[in-house]
Amino acid sequence: MxxxxxxxxxxxxxxxxxxxxxxxxxxxxxxxxxxxxxxxxxxxxxxxxxxxxxxxxxxxxxxxxxxxxxxxxxxxxxxxxxxxxxxxxxxxxxxxxxxxxxxxxxxxxxxxxxxxxxxxxxxxxxxxxxxxxxxxxxxxxxxxxxxxxxxxxxxxxxxALNDSARFRAAAARVLGVGASRVGGHVFGEHGDGQVPMFSSLTVDGAPVDLDRGQRETVSVDVFGWFRRWSALESGRSSGWATGVGVRRMVELLATGEPVVATAGTARLAGYPESFMALQVQRTATGVAALDPVADAAEAEQLRTSAIRIAEAVDALDTGE
Incomplete structure (x- = not known):
């Protein structure tokens, strides 16, 4: 490339x-x-x-x-x-x-x-x-x-953009503002090992700190999304959101701007060789994950998520 x-x-x-x-x-x-x-x-x-x-x-x-x-x-x-x-x-x-x-x-x-x-x-x-x-x-x-x-x-x-969009929407509901005003990311695994990055939340570009109860409400909303979707038994995937998200992702990759995506973690200090959602940029040879900006608790959750994914890949390769 x-x-x-x-x-x-x-x-x-x-x-x-x-x-x-x-x-x-x-x-x-x-x-x-x-x-x-x-x-x-x-x-x-x-x-x-x-x-x-x-x-x-x-x-x-x-x-x-x-x-x-x-x-x-x-x-x-x-x-x-x-x-x-x-x-x-x-x-x-x-x-x-x-x-x-x-x-x-x-x-x-x-x-x-x-x-x-x-x-x-x-x-x-x-x-x-x-x-x-x-x-x-x-x-x-x-x-x-x-x-x-x-x-x-x-x-x-x-x-990996849908998880972040759902996180921002859940935070917006708690804060009583429009989702378009909220910034923030979900890193880690796509699934139970996802890590809502509460330290990344902003409203109109300014950092916002949710209290413990608000964080719990947002987490319940985010982690319950797949169960609510599956209960509909619609037989379809989230095609519209993913289509729009891929277009946005490609536009950002084309200009070299950071975008949340699942990428290899081998170059990141303290992480095993794995794949998980992080901010990435397109480079001269491919894509590179950026060191996550996280508080201590989030950083530990991300390392746990990376280990969990690496173990799942090992199990898949060995048939266990």
Missing amino acids: TGSSTAATRGAQPWPRSIAVIGAAGTVGSSVAAQLALGGIGERIHLIDVRQNIVVSHVIDLTDALGVLGRDRPQLLAGPPDDGTVDLVVVAASRPEIPGGDRREFLAANAGLLETLAPLVERLAGATGLVLLLSNPVDILAGHLVRRSALRTDQVVGY
């Missing part, structure tokens, strides 16, 4: 010029493809899925949508490029999650699917492309993909 951490460009077009979305027929993959296309990101977007008829219908529909807007780019294409690589590979393929199902079985199923896709992902990314993983549990699967492929750690990044 060419570029630097400051608005790198390749030729006349900013990064990424070419994108492949694997799993583009599904709720999340199609939402991502639509958001990237309507956002005018890239010159070519390849939609890839075993359900070729659905992919072709998305290409026709999105091309018409661009026509409504009076745009010619990006070009939408059904299937991978015949040869060569792309700047960004988005992996949205996933097994369906059964409400109340066994998380270990879901992890094993998605890990197996990712293993079958790894050769295609490697070919599309080559030595310079960035791989953006959306399949869950994203942190464990990111570590598993790096171990089971030729991809470098700094080539793989996972989507």
Whole structure:
């Protein structure tokens, strides 16, 4: 991947010029493809899925949508490029999650699917492309993909913006303000090991300190989100939020601005070799996690989260 951490460009077009979305027929993959296309990101977007008829219908529909807007780019294409690589590979393929199902079985199923896709992902990314993983549990699967492929750690990044958005919304409800006025991040694992970074909370850019009761209310809200979602038994993932979030994430990566994403922790002092949500920046060779700004309690929670994820990757690799 060419570029630097400051608005790198390749030729006349900013990064990424070419994108492949694997799993583009599904709720999340199609939402991502639509958001990237309507956002005018890239010159070519390849939609890839075993359900070729659905992919072709998305290409026709999105091309018409661009026509409504009076745009010619990006070009939408059904299937991978015949040869060569792309700047960004988005992996949205996933097994369906059964409400109340066994998380270990879901992890094993998605890990197996990712293993079958790894050769295609490697070919599309080559030595310079960035791989953006959306399949869950994203942190464990990111570590598993790096171990089971030729991809470098700094080539793989996972989507992680939804947790932070839910954290800000929960804090906004407690504070009685609009969520757009609240800043703050969730780091760590996507799941029970997530770490709401209360020390990062701001309102209108000014730091805000919640009391113990307010923090408990926010935590209950944040950690209860998945249970509330699963109880709906809708049979769908959070496709709209993830599509918008991926578009925003790619825009920030393109300019070199920090963005919360799942990334490798090996370069961070005091952390095991793992993957978890942190602020990251795109570099000349891939992505790099930034040292987290955290209070003592949060720092300990983050180290525990990193260890937990690393152990889960080990267990997955050994079949335990």
